[in-house]
Amino acid sequence: MIPKTCPSFLQLEDGIFCQGWSFAHSFISIGEVVFNTGMTGYQEVLTDPSYCNQIILFTYPEIGNTGINIEDMESNQSYVKGVITKNLCLSPNNWRSEISLIQYLVDKKIPHIFGIDTRYLTKYLRNKGVMIGCITTNKLSSVELSEKVSSFKSLQSLDLISQVTTSKSYQYTSEILPRIQYMGEKVKNATSLHVIVLDFGVKLNIIRRLSTYGCNITIVPALSSYNFIMSKSPDGILLSNGPGDPASINLAQVLILQLMNSNIPIFGICLGHQLMCLSLGGKTRKLKFGHRGLNHPSGLYNQVYMTSQNHGFVVSSNTLPQNLVDVTYSNLNDNTIAGMVHNSKPCFSVQYHPEASPGPHDSEYLFAHFIDVMLSCKVS
Structure with missing residues (x-):
């Protein structure tokens, strides 16, 4: 009715x-x-x-x-x-x-x-x-x-993480954790990989994408201590999406820099990307009307991917230290930074959502790349 x-x-x-x-x-x-x-x-x-x-x-x-x-x-x-x-x-x-x-x-x-x-x-x-x-x-x-x-405060300079992060750590479990194929090969020994998800407001489908590779996943509060995270013996860390102004989340920036210096593989998505860039000395700014939709073209060097995006802030161009990182993707609508990789650490990030949900799956290969990076670091 x-x-x-x-x-x-x-x-x-x-x-x-x-x-x-x-x-x-x-x-x-x-x-x-x-x-x-x-x-x-x-x-x-x-x-x-x-x-x-x-x-x-x-x-x-x-x-x-x-x-x-x-x-x-x-x-x-x-x-x-x-x-x-x-x-x-x-x-x-x-x-x-x-x-x-x-x-x-x-x-x-x-x-x-x-x-x-x-x-x-x-x-x-x-x-x-x-x-x-x-x-x-x-x-x-x-x-x-x-x-x-x-009477309502603008989202600029507003830290909303406390409203969306988990209050305590927990393990993600699923009855079925299939090992999927990518690039013609199966992921090997993926079930031995332990991924810590730093929860700034994580979408469930990000966790699901990781689980399809057989990863053991632990979700932890956004402001967990460095020692607490390291006590979990992670093979990799995923910095999740989330709301609010990234520049206002100061404690997370300090934590992320500590984690990067430990040489653990790190994958940042959306807010996680912004926080990783801030921890390296970059700056962020608020967009006029943001990127929120399912068909944002992103790429570099003649490679274009259709991406799902949802963010009101971006990393300011020319603020990232060029001796530390390379820009890997740009939003082709306005040339804002859409992805980066660290030159000497096993860390990379994207401004868009490779898990889509909703949206195109052009960038789902980034999860497979994250698995490869973790496996390589585990072997070495």
Whole structure:
């Protein structure tokens, strides 16, 4: 049964006002309004911890067509502050669907608004830049809404890791850990590799990708001590994705530098990439409207990969020490840094998501490369 709708309202920090509808009847939520250009993957977006404190504007005109299923969750809850869409599907149709997106939004009390001109709003944010917004079902005046919006802190200089990281370490287990083939050969002795995942808000599918290579995986809190991590005898360390301003996570930068100096193989993804670059002396900056979508071309030297991206900060060009690292990939839309490798340490990172989920699998080979690096270091 489809819940009844009620009027809802959106106001941005510069006063832009939109009226739409909601299936929830009482909420007020404030967050950074950002847009995602993906045509699919709304479930993964809603449960990706990297979207913590953000209101997601979906540019695709209708979402919810394939419903919601338990297997595609990226975490055990949603961290978003709200959802903005042109239309929500009333009749999802997919053999994996368990409940509708509408029912999921209502059950999880996720603030949402639909029935507004999302094309106009996306172009507006593209031109003006992402900004703080408020969505609510309460009939507040423009002045009252502006006061609500002004009370919200910008994500710049904001450390959100404590809201999304695990509170204690645990091992990832799965009934099936298949050894997959890559480059025509099976991974050898992969089950003997122990990978520590430093959890800044890790997506479940990053862990799943590692598990398909038979790795033993331990997830640890973001601010674990160097001695604690080394006591686990890791063969490699993965620095996960996550939300917030990387420059504000100072303790993690110190930890990562210690880990790099220990010569343990390290693979950084998204926020993990930014933190690794910061620990080496690089600088980060906030993008005008970020990279959030499934078709961002990245590459270097005549090699191009379609990548899934979700970030509002990037490593500033020409700030990385050239004597220590090489830039391996660039975002071909705006030439921002999309990947790097250390010249003398077994460490590398990418700004995008090689696990996709959702998105293209062009860069999944990076997990196989990480396995190779760990095996090489283990032998030597």
